[in-house]
Amino acid sequence: MKRSPAAITGMGCICGAGDTLGDCIDALFQGSRNPSPPSRFTSSHGVSYPVFEAPETAIRPELKDIEHISLTGKLAITAAYEALANAGLESHEVKGKKIGVCIGTTVGSVMNDIAFYAEFCNGGAPGLEAINRFLRSNPAALLAKEFGLTGPCQTVVNACSSSTDAIGIAASWVQSGRCDMVIAGGTDELSRVTYNGFISLMITDETPCKPFDRDRKGLNLGEGSAMLILESEQSWGCRKKNPRAIVLGYGSSSDAHHLTAPHPNGDGLRRAISEALNISGASPDSIAFVNAHGTGTPDNDRVESKVFSELLPGIPFVSTKGFTGHTLGAAGAIEAAFTVACLERSMIPGSAGFTNPDPDLPATPVSIPTAVKGSMAISQSLAFGGCNSVLIFGNGRE
Amino acid sequence: MEVYAQGIGIVGGFGTGIETFSKTLAHGLSKKQNLTVKTPEGLRDMTAYLADTSSLEAFVQKKTLRRMDHYSRMALLGSYLALEDAGALDNDRSRLGIVVASGYGASRSTYAFLDSFIGGNDAFSSPTHFSNSVHNAAAANISITLGVTGPCLTVTQFEMSVPSALISAIEWLKEERVDKVLLGAVDEYCDLLGHCWYRLHGYRDGIGMDPLLFHEQTAILGEGAVFFLLSHEGGARTPYGKIIDVNIQCTGGFDCPDTHQAVFILGADGNKAWGHRYEKHLTEEMKVVAYTPLYGSFPSNMAFDMAAGFLSLRNQGLFPLPAGCSCPSSFNVIREEQALEVGKICCLKLAGDGESGIITIARDSSSG
Amino acid sequence: MNIKESLKKILIEELNLEDLTPEEIEDDAPLFGEGLGLDSLDAVELVVLLEKHFGVMVKNLDEGRAAFQSINTLVSFIEERVVQS
Numbered sequence: 001m002k003r004s005p006a007a008i009t010g011m012g013c014i015c016g017a018g019d020t021l022g023d024c025i026d027a028l029f030q031g032s033r034n035p036s037p038p039s040r041f042t043s044s045h046g047v048s049y050p051v052f053e054a055p056e057t058a059i060r061p062e063l064k065d066i067e068h069i070s071l072t073g074k075l076a077i078t079a080a081y082e083a084l085a086n087a088g089l090e091s092h093e094v095k096g097k098k099i100g101v102c103i104g105t106t107v108g109s110v111m112n113d114i115a116f117y118a119e120f121c122n123g124g125a126p127g128l129e130a131i132n133r134f135l136r137s138n139p140a141a142l143l144a145k146e147f148g149l150t151g152p153c154q155t156v157v158n159a160c161s162s163s164t165d166a167i168g169i170a171a172s173w174v175q176s177g178r179c180d181m182v183i184a185g186g187t188d189e190l191s192r193v194t195y196n197g198f199i200s201l202m203i204t205d206e207t208p209c210k211p212f213d214r215d216r217k218g219l220n221l222g223e224g225s226a227m228l229i230l231e232s233e234q235s236w237g238c239r240k241k242n243p244r245a246i247v248l249g250y251g252s253s254s255d256a257h258h259l260t261a262p263h264p265n266g267d268g269l270r271r272a273i274s275e276a277l278n279i280s281g282a283s284p285d286s287i288a289f290v291n292a293h294g295t296g297t298p299d300n301d302r303v304e305s306k307v308f309s310e311l312l313p314g315i316p317f318v319s320t321k322g323f324t325g326h327t328l329g330a331a332g333a334i335e336a337a338f339t340v341a342c343l344e345r346s347m348i349p350g351s352a353g354f355t356n357p358d359p360d361l362p363a364t365p366v367s368i369p370t371a372v373k374g375s376m377a378i379s380q381s382l383a384f385g386g387c388n389s390v391l392i393f394g395n396g397r398e
Numbered sequence: 399m400e401v402y403a404q405g406i407g408i409v410g411g412f413g414t415g416i417e418t419f420s421k422t423l424a425h426g427l428s429k430k431q432n433l434t435v436k437t438p439e440g441l442r443d444m445t446a447y448l449a450d451t452s453s454l455e456a457f458v459q460k461k462t463l464r465r466m467d468h469y470s471r472m473a474l475l476g477s478y479l480a481l482e483d484a485g486a487l488d489n490d491r492s493r494l495g496i497v498v499a500s501g502y503g504a505s506r507s508t509y510a511f512l513d514s515f516i517g518g519n520d521a522f523s524s525p526t527h528f529s530n531s532v533h534n535a536a537a538a539n540i541s542i543t544l545g546v547t548g549p550c551l552t553v554t555q556f557e558m559s560v561p562s563a564l565i566s567a568i569e570w571l572k573e574e575r576v577d578k579v580l581l582g583a584v585d586e587y588c589d590l591l592g593h594c595w596y597r598l599h600g601y602r603d604g605i606g607m608d609p610l611l612f613h614e615q616t617a618i619l620g621e622g623a624v625f626f627l628l629s630h631e632g633g634a635r636t637p638y639g640k641i642i643d644v645n646i647q648c649t650g651g652f653d654c655p656d657t658h659q660a661v662f663i664l665g666a667d668g669n670k671a672w673g674h675r676y677e678k679h680l681t682e683e684m685k686v687v688a689y690t691p692l693y694g695s696f697p698s699n700m701a702f703d704m705a706a707g708f709l710s711l712r713n714q715g716l717f718p719l720p721a722g723c724s725c726p727s728s729f730n731v732i733r734e735e736q737a738l739e740v741g742k743i744c745c746l747k748l749a750g751d752g753e754s755g756i757i758t759i760a761r762d763s764s765s766g
Numbered sequence: 767m768n769i770k771e772s773l774k775k776i777l778i779e780e781l782n783l784e785d786l787t788p789e790e791i792e793d794d795a796p797l798f799g800e801g802l803g804l805d806s807l808d809a810v811e812l813v814v815l816l817e818k819h820f821g822v823m824v825k826n827l828d829e830g831r832a833a834f835q836s837i838n839t840l841v842s843f844i845e846e847r848v849v850q851s
Contacts, residue, residue: 044521
C-alpha cells in the first residue's frame, strides 16, 4: 500500500566546506572555499591537484583512535549522529528499532590499501589490519551496527550517483511501508587511488575547479559525508517533529552510451528529470532551483547546461562542487542536504569558481547568492557508467 | 504484488547455463581449477571454482569485449543467458532495470590499477583499469552492451549483497519504475583474495567443501555470476516460480520463517566462523541442504542457492546434498533426490556479526 | 625495433586489440572513430602509454588531437619530442 512520500526530519554533514551542515551552509553563502594540496598522501605527479579535505578534527572524539574503522566509516558515523540529533532523536531511542540504512559510497566498498598490496606484491606478509578494517567498514552495515538498527540495509555503489540513488531508494522503502524510518546518505574519503584515477582520465584541474566556467579544465576531488533521516508521516506525526522537506520524486535512467563519458545529448539525464517531475506531479516551471552535478569537467557541464536550457529554461541553478570538490559516493547526499537547506531559506549560493560564462553553454549558473521562488528543488547526479539520478525535494512547510 | 523469475543465466566453476547447473545439482559433482597463490613462504598450489566466459562470444562480437574485464564479462554473460532463457533476447529494453550484487566488486581491475603505478610513477596510472575497477562497471557494461536505458544499481554488502539488492529490485517493480529487472550477482577470484584466504585459513590438499560440518574450515574460493529476469507478470512464462519474501538484518536479529512449510537451502559454505550460527538456529524439523560445494565460497553465492531453489520449484523435486559431503545425524538433511512436498523454499544466509538474509520462493501455481 | 613497430606492438598489447597483427594496422588509417575504432578512453590510455614507453608527455587532449590521427602522425609527434629532450 503506497503511503505519502518520505519526509526529511534531520540532516548532518561533514566535508571540505565545514564541520557540520550549518557550517557548510554558512561557507556557501559567504562564498568561501578551501581547496589545498592533499596532506595525507604524496604522489609523483609533476603538479599537485587541489582537493577538499574534510576536517578530521570534527570527527567524533570516540572514533579518532579506532583502527578498525576506515575514515569513510568515521565520517559516516559523525554525520549520522548529527542527523539524528537534528531529527530530535537520541541514539538509545533508535536502538533495536526496524530502521533502515541506505548509504552510497565508492572508496568505502573497495579493499585498495596501497601499503598492503605493495607488500603482498613483494612476497611479504602484510599485517591483516587493512583487511580487518575493510571487512568492518561497509558503510550501511557499520551504521546499522553502530545504532543497533534492524531494518533493511544497503550500500549503494553507483559511482558518482551513489548517494542520490541511496536517498531515492530509501524514500521508496518508507513510501512502500517497508520501514518507517531510514538513515540515508553517502560517504567517501580521499585516496591516492581515486586521485590517480581521475588524473589519469585527464578530467582534473590543477587549479580550484570552475564548474560551468569558460575556462574550466576539470574537477577537484573532495571527501565527506552527509546523512538524512527519512521518515514516514505516521512516524514524524507521532513524534510531533515537523519535516524539513519531503522527497517528492526520484528519477533514474541510464545513458547506455560509454563507461566514462556522458551521452552528448544528455538523453539519460532528460529521462531521469522527466521521470522525477512526473512522479512529483511537478511541472518544470514549479522548480525553484537545481543543484547541478556540475563537476567542472568540459563534458559534464556542457551536457547539463544543454539539458537545463531545454528542459528547465530560466530555472536558476548552482554547482556546489566549487565548495566541496567532487566527493564521489558522498556527493549526492551532501548536495541533497544543501538543496534542502537552500529550499528552507529560499536562496541559493553563487556557484563557486564560476566567473566567465562559456559562450558554448546555453545556460549558466548563478554567480552570487540569489533569492529563489517556489517550493520544490532538484538535486541531480551523473555517474560514470552513464547513470543519471534526480531527486525532487518539496518544502516541509507545505 | 508478486515477483516472478522468468529466466536464469548462470556461469561458475561447474560450467555455463542453467541446464548445466541443473545437471551439476543432480549429480552433485562440480569442477575446480588448480592455481598458485603467492604466500610469504613462496608460491603454493591451491584450488578454486573458476568461471570461463568464452561463451560470451556467441552473443557479443569479440571487439566489443576488448576492454571488458573478467568481472564485467561474467555479469554480461549471466545477463545474456537470463534473457535467452526467458525467450526475451529480442524484447524492448526501455523498461528494463539492472541490479547487480557484488561482495568484492571488480577486484582484478582494482589491483591491475594499483599495479599500474605502485613502485613506479603515479603518472603511469591506467585510466582503463580505473574505469573498470568501479563496482558499477558490470552494470554499466550490461547497460551499454544491451542498450538498457532503465535505472541501474549496484549493491555491495558482502554476504548480504544478494538479499539487499533483491529488495531494491522488488521495490522498483512494485513502484512500476520498470516492468522487468535483470537482477544479478557477480564476484571474482583474484590473487590477493587467494593470498588473504591462505593467510587466514591455510589450505589442505584433497579436502573438499563440507558445509554441514559447522565446526570445520572447509571453504574453497569460487567465482561466478547468476542473473534472474524478474517481472511482476506471472503465468506461463514463469517456470521457476516467484519470490514471496526477502528479509535482511545486519545486527543479530533473526526471524526464522515457519519451518514446517519450507525446505531450507543453507548458505553455509565451509566458513567455520559462521558455522556455529547455522547450528544454533537449525532445528530437527527443518529440512535442510547446502549446495555451495558445487560453486564455492564467495560473498554473493546466495544467488546460486536461489537459482538451485528455483530449479527445484521448476522440477517439483529437491536435489541431494552434493557428493562426499558430511550429513550430521542431528539434522534433517536432504541426502537423496526427492519430490518437493512443501510449498516454499527458503534460502538462508548467515554471516559474521549477526548478519542474516532470508529469501523465500514458491511455485507460481498459475504457471501450469 | 623502430618507433613505428614498437608503437603498433604497444597499441595491440595495451589496448587489447587481440585480433590484429602489427602488419594489419595501416600507417595512415584513422585511429579514432573509423579505422581502428578507438574512443575517448583509449585516448587517455594512449597518453599514459606515450609517457610510459617513450617518455613523451601530452599536456592536454587538444595537443593530442592532431597527433593521434594516425600511426604516422603519432610517430612524428614522438620523434619530435624525443629529439627535443
